[in-house]
Amino acid sequence: MNTVNIGILAHVDAGKTSLTERLLYSTGVIDRIGRVDDGDTQTDAHELERRRGITIRSAVVSFTVGDTKVNLIDTPGHPDFISEVERALGVLDGVILVISAVEGVQAQTRLLMRTLARIRMPVIIFVNKIDRAGARYGDLLESIRTELAPSLVAMTRVEEPGTRQARALLRRIGEEGFTDELAEVLAEHDDRFLARFLGDGPALTAYDYTDELVRQTGGAWVCPVFFGSAVSGAGIPELTRAVTRFFAGTPGQAGEGLRATVFKIERGWAGEKIAYARVHSGKFRARTAVSFYRRNRQGALTELTGRASAVEVFDEGSATAGRDAVAGDIAKVRGLKGVRIGDQVGTADGLREQHLFASPSLESIVKATAPGATPDLYEALSRLADQDPLINVRKDDSEQEIAVSLYGEVQKEVIKATLAEEYKLDVEFEGTRTICVERPAGTGEAVEEIDRKGRNLFWATVGLRVEPGExxxxxxxxxxxxxxxLPHAFHKAIEESVRSTLAQGLYGWEVIDIVVTLTHSGFAAPVSAAGDFRKLTPLVLMNALRQAGTRVLEPVNAFEVEVPAENISSVLLNLVECGGTPHTTTARGSTCLVDGVIPARTVQDFEQQLPGLTQGEGTLHTRFHSFQPAPTPAPVRRNSGINALDRKEYMLRVSGRI
Structure with missing residues (x-):
């Protein structure tokens, strides 16, 4: 049996989860369609998801169409949970991008489509809610073509949109207008097809058109568009057949050596880790030792080993069957205690090195309200970070403070509710602040040599030069x-120490875009150890960085705000007052769309004022854009852990005296 792995992506409230329910129902997996509002859907299994009516964690279900098994991953639509979308994209063969026929193309839709185009992911667009009042067809197609996919093919047409009788009818080769429209799109990407269409060679058949459309969709050159309704079922059979036709799957066989990607972690009833992994090749067996690989935030590769105690494969809905997982399968794996999201099992070949979406630009101090509960809080947040690695947890032991990285206020609410429900911890968050970074301002050098009579108490010589990078x-x-x-272990100790030390620069922020060069090295056999180099390197590095100096940069977000035309002047004025820079203003009937950039630190202020400026009708979407110099005086974040900027305290701490 062939297996294909697909994801459903959308702006929030476009109907992703409802579409998943309809697909399961139409393929016979469930006999009743759940509703998001009722909290009884298959994929929103978390109690918090049911109560809030939004998807927070990615969920996996499976169904069969003919001789093809489809593993479907339902992802969150809210931008605060974009990291869940990123992890899903690494394991998919194709994506259904859902758009509401009423609201049309929205800000999050544009962000998702840009990312899908960049990684050349095959996409089918499904326009949902054609039976809702205000549903559009012709002008919406033009909007999709202009804003998302210039090379699109409308595979269905809609009759009676905006009514309960709305129908989606499949367009066929030979139908008036459709053949020429299809040929024009396909010929743009293939000269041989163009030549045959113009009469140079054998005449094109219906099979030729279909085969070329499948090929170009798989290559992410063309985007088929289907219309329908997840509620009424209109257009669903056509979409279901398209999934198995346009997305190339993987035959269920062992093939080469094991390579699998972990994209989700959850906890079992006893607190044990359960890893969700897409198998790309080979076979994942229970009770077999495996290696798994990851890169840390500085890019260094780490190899770990473990033994899977159980392997289960998704089959018909959310059910799983205990058997070996082969190429194409999504497996639930137990027993890998040290595994994390993003790890690749079996080999490091093909391990992704960078994120598709920007890391969180906000953080907040979180405190337990009960006295003495800080250790329990840190343990609970560390477990949540296993499920979402971009929840970067920082602990300041001297102040007993814990900070977490965030995408937005909704995520903060979800973390607070999760801590209360799952870990019985009542917490309070302090105000949200932006996460800045530092870049070197110039060049600096420092060196310390082995000298037992001097300041260097380590059996190591280290010299470093720092300078700005690209x-x-x-x-x-x-x-x-x-x-x-130097022995290889000493070289490795220096590099690892450099990367970990630069997590906190002169002002306490992570240092980026820096070139560090090892200029001096030496050791004394047999007394020198790797630990000498690990402990000395931070002192040398921070001395060099102090000479070079750093500039603090703050995150800047790109924004898109849609407001009633009569409110545009007051909105633009408020944007400028918040430090924003509008770029373009586009009229859309009775509304205006404004885009530009705004400092991340003022986004919340503008967001809170927007409803009052627009009588509650304004919508705002932001995403990370770049870093720019922070206002003076430069914001400072207290250094957590052992601070190498203070030599006396550092030496006392590494020697264990304090």
């Missing part, structure tokens, strides 16, 4: 010393 280059580590001048 924008978005992260941390680049180089050596100007001979590789054989």
């Amino acid at each position: 924008v978005d280059s992260g941390i680049v580590f180089r050596r100007s010393v001979e590789v054989g001048s």
Whole structure:
């Protein structure tokens, strides 16, 4: 049996979860369609999801169409949970992008489509809610073509849109207008097809048109568009057949060596980890030792080992069957205690090195209201970080403070509710602040040599030079010393220490876009150890960084705000007062769409004022855009852990005296 893995993506409230329910019902997996408002859907299984009526965690279900098994991942639509979408994209063969026929293309839809186009993911667009009042067809197609997919093909046409009798009818080869429309789109991407269409070669058959459409959809050149309704079922049979036709799956066979990607972690009833993994090749067996690989935030590769105690494969809905997982399967794996989201099992080949979406630009201090509960809170947040690695948890031992990274206020509410329900911890969040970064302002060098009579108490010689790197280059580590001048373990200790130390710069923020060069090295056999280099490197590095100086940069978000035309002047004025820079203003009938950039630190202020400026009709969407110099004086974040900027305190701490 062939297996295809697809995801459903959309702006919030476009009907993703309802579409999943309809697909399960139409393929015979369930005999009753659940409703999001009633909290009885298959994929919103978390109590918080049922209560809020939104998807928070990705969920997996499975159904069969003919001889093809379809594993479907329902992802969140709210931008605060964009990290769930990112993890799903790494394991999919194709995506159904859902758009509301009433609201049309929205800000989150544009963000998702840009990302899908960048990674060349095959996409089918499904326009939902054609039976809702205000549903559109012709002008919406033009909007999709202009804003999302220039090369689209409307595979269905709609009769009586906006009524309960709305129907989606499949367009066929030979139908008036459709053949020429299809040929025009396909010929744009294939000269041989164009030549045959113009009469140079054998005449094109219906099979040729269909085969070329399938090929170009799989290559992410063309985007088929289907219309329908998840509530009434209109257009669903056509969409279901399209999934197995347009998305290339994986035959269920062992093939090469094991390669699987972990995209979700949950906890069992006893608190044990359960990993969800897409198997790309090979076979995932229970009670078999495996290696799994990951990259840390600085890009260094780590290998770990474990033994899967149980492997289950999704089959018909959310049910699982205990058997070996083969290529194409999504497996639930138990027993890998150290596994994390994003790990690749079996091999490091093909391990993704960078995020598709920007990391959170906000953070907040979270405190337990009960005295003495800080250790329990840190443990609970660390477990949540296993399920969402972008919830970066920072602990300041000296102040007993814990900070978490966030995408927005909704995520903060969800974390608070989850801690209360699952861990019985009542917490309070302090005000949200933006996460800044530092970049080197110049060049600096420092060196410390082995000298038992001097300031260097470590059996190690380390010299480092720091200088600005290219924008978005992260941390680049180089050596100007001979590789054989130190044992490999000492070189590795220096590089690892450099990367971990740069998590906090002169102002307490992560240092990015920096080149660090090892200029001096030395050791004394047999007394030198890797620990000497790990402990000395932060002192040398921070001395060099102090000479170079750093600039603090704050995150800037791109924004799109849609408001009634009569309110545009007051909205633009408020945007400027919040530090925003409008770029373009586009009239859309009775509304105006404004885009531009705004400092992340003022987004919440503008968002709170928008309802009053627009009588509650304004909508705002933001996403990370870039970093720009922070206002003076530069914001400072207290350094957590052992601070190498204070040499005396550092030496006392690493020696264990305090």
